[in-house]
Amino acid sequence: MNALFSSFPFSVRTFGARAMLAASMAAAAHAALAAGTVKIGVPVGLSGANSVVAPSVVQSAQLAVDQINAKGGILGRHVELVVADDGSGAAGAQKAFDSLVFDKKVNALISMETSAARNAGLPIVTRGRTPYIYTSFYEGHSCNRYMYVDAWVPDQQVAPVVDYFMKQYHAKSFFLIGSDYAFGRGMLDFTKNYIEKHGGKVVGNEYLPMDGSDWTPIISKLQAAKPDALITSTAGGAPNVTLTKQLRAAGVKIPYGNLAVDEGTAKSMGPDAQGIYISGSYVTNIDTPANHAFLAAMQKRFGADLKTPNDLSVPEYEAIYLYKAAVEKAGSFDTAKVVPALAQVSFDGPRGTIRMDKERHTPLTMYLAQVQPDGSLKVIESDKNVDPGDQCPHLK
Amino acid sequence: MLNFSLDVVTTAAILFIVASGLLMIFGVMKIINFSHGAFLTVGGYASMIVTQCGLNWWWSLPFSLACGFVLGMLVERFIVRPLYARPLDAILATWGLGIIVGQIITLAFGRGVQMVASPVNGALHVAGAQYSTYRLILVAVAVVVVLVLGGLLNGTRLGLQTRAVIMNEALARGLGISSSRVRFLTFCVGAALASAAGTLITPLSSVDPNMGVPWIVGAFMLVMVSGSSLVSLALACVMLGGAQVAVSTYVNPVLGGVTIAVLAALLLRLRPEGFARG
Numbered sequence: 093m094n095a096l097f098s099s100f101p102f103s104v105r106t107f108g109a110r111a112m113l114a115a116s117m118a119a120a121a122h123a124a125l126a127a128g129t130v131k132i133g134v135p136v137g138l139s140g141a142n143s144v145v146a147p148s149v150v151q152s153a154q155l156a157v158d159q160i161n162a163k164g165g166i167l168g169r170h171v172e173l174v175v176a177d178d179g180s181g182a183a184g185a186q187k188a189f190d191s192l193v194f195d196k197k198v199n200a201l202i203s204m205e206t207s208a209a210r211n212a213g214l215p216i217v218t219r220g221r222t223p224y225i226y227t228s229f230y231e232g233h234s235c236n237r238y239m240y241v242d243a244w245v246p247d248q249q250v251a252p253v254v255d256y257f258m259k260q261y262h263a264k265s266f267f268l269i270g271s272d273y274a275f276g277r278g279m280l281d282f283t284k285n286y287i288e289k290h291g292g293k294v295v296g297n298e299y300l301p302m303d304g305s306d307w308t309p310i311i312s313k314l315q316a317a318k319p320d321a322l323i324t325s326t327a328g329g330a331p332n333v334t335l336t337k338q339l340r341a342a343g344v345k346i347p348y349g350n351l352a353v354d355e356g357t358a359k360s361m362g363p364d365a366q367g368i369y370i371s372g373s374y375v376t377n378i379d380t381p382a383n384h385a386f387l388a389a390m391q392k393r394f395g396a397d398l399k400t401p402n403d404l405s406v407p408e409y410e411a412i413y414l415y416k417a418a419v420e421k422a423g424s425f426d427t428a429k430v431v432p433a434l435a436q437v438s439f440d441g442p443r444g445t446i447r448m449d450k451e452r453h454t455p456l457t458m459y460l461a462q463v464q465p466d467g468s469l470k471v472i473e474s475d476k477n478v479d480p481g482d483q484c485p486h487l488k
Numbered sequence: 489m490l491n492f493s494l495d496v497v498t499t500a501a502i503l504f505i506v507a508s509g510l511l512m513i514f515g516v517m518k519i520i521n522f523s524h525g526a527f528l529t530v531g532g533y534a535s536m537i538v539t540q541c542g543l544n545w546w547w548s549l550p551f552s553l554a555c556g557f558v559l560g561m562l563v564e565r566f567i568v569r570p571l572y573a574r575p576l577d578a579i580l581a582t583w584g585l586g587i588i589v590g591q592i593i594t595l596a597f598g599r600g601v602q603m604v605a606s607p608v609n610g611a612l613h614v615a616g617a618q619y620s621t622y623r624l625i626l627v628a629v630a631v632v633v634v635l636v637l638g639g640l641l642n643g644t645r646l647g648l649q650t651r652a653v654i655m656n657e658a659l660a661r662g663l664g665i666s667s668s669r670v671r672f673l674t675f676c677v678g679a680a681l682a683s684a685a686g687t688l689i690t691p692l693s694s695v696d697p698n699m700g701v702p703w704i705v706g707a708f709m710l711v712m713v714s715g716s717s718l719v720s721l722a723l724a725c726v727m728l729g730g731a732q733v734a735v736s737t738y739v740n741p742v743l744g745g746v747t748i749a750v751l752a753a754l755l756l757r758l759r760p761e762g763f764a765r766g
Contacts, residue, residue: 305693310736313737329601329694330696338620342618343611360603363605
């Protein structure tokens, strides 16, 4: 049903005060006549699995575009966001990409999406020769001539959790639980290799279908295996919550690293989430001027409607600035010049200095945090410039 | 082994609680209520409302029973009753209703996962094993449901009339039993049970607009093989739920997820009356 509506793109007007709307529309129209506008396409899962997080992604894109327009746009051109719903899946993504690339003729695509949607969109990106920045963490090794990624891959996320459990709890045996889909399996396959390479042992590795809600047999196996630590990678939202609740109800108390829980979910889960370790490239309490300025600007722009910025929305904000920097370095919107420039520019954003210079991927500062009794996150350690590893060795 | 037996017993109890409302409605009306999942979801949100008002979680049981009953009254009167003579259309109508209820809940509470605090936490030590307290409580709840429904059907005048309608509706009407009243009350009780089941699974599950969906197929299959008898439903839950736990434990949880559906289909092929006595 979503697919019926998912290809319907709509413009998000990105002006500040409402009273100014008419005036600025006229001004924008004038500017458009003078120099043309720059269109940034944002295919995103407004319906379907990603619909919980997508509004926060659109908000950070709006802020970036507002800020850029307030300072004169990109190469003097006004920036316009074109948001399209990809339905969080392949079928919707094909329509959304098609419409953005060939109908709306966007200059670049910058968005957070599911892996299925990204894979469905990539052939269209290639055909349309459109620069594409993918801003969602994912299972790794997706390579395309026109694509860059400014979020983490398993090589960056898993290591801090496993290392910490081995060092702090002297964990030798691990139990892995996931949802049965590409991201869940990809993350845990990597985790298993990493644990075994570092002298640990995986005593169990179990999956439940994505719509499964009864983890009982898996929890019984976990208790029979008596591992030192537990690492999970479920689909976001419901599976993550059911698993955590049932683990707590069964009295499981070993160190618990959750590769799929985000700050907002952890906060709302209350006492059940207490003690969980999570790892990511963004937490709201990063204490840097850039992050404070970003959070204040978001608060000012969206007020009561603000969706808490997170590890999926902040890379979107930074990616739009990275695109601006690349266009300015190239001195043109020409894809052939912008794509190589994307690897050379950097942006100081809420997550630190972001530079997509490692085989189209990005070295990132990663944070290991533990959920506190009140639901807040306490950063336990941060690792600077964690390398994404060899993601696309064959791409020039 | 003890853990395995406890898994089987508690899984059967949960399946029974979830499927009993569907069985009530199917038994009397011969209509599969495809909005059963939506009624479960309503119960989940009822417990969320109760706990957000600062009341003890256990208050959500009477509240969700009431919500389900009232919703059942409306649905029976305005959607199901005009379709008694057209069971296939009734399936479509209840299926559509499920979608509508899901969307209304989405509009009111958002798509996100809502949190409901659990009434009891932690595990009990049972004969040397450690086991989730709440799952053990659910076994007791399932027994209560059996006793109450059994008492209602076998010990009251309404139950007698209901059984008469189940056996032969035309004859029952000929004897002066108002079958439409029986149908109305059964539908309301079934909806109330479904809603209460939704509340009862919240400590093990997330509360979101689709929370009922994963339960529908299993409940549907169990009712198909049980006909209209509570005893055969209990038997089906233990046998098929046990098979699900066994497959998940000893083979693969992904296969365990389809065990009930596959076994129920096989069973209906070999013995069309399923667990029901002829």
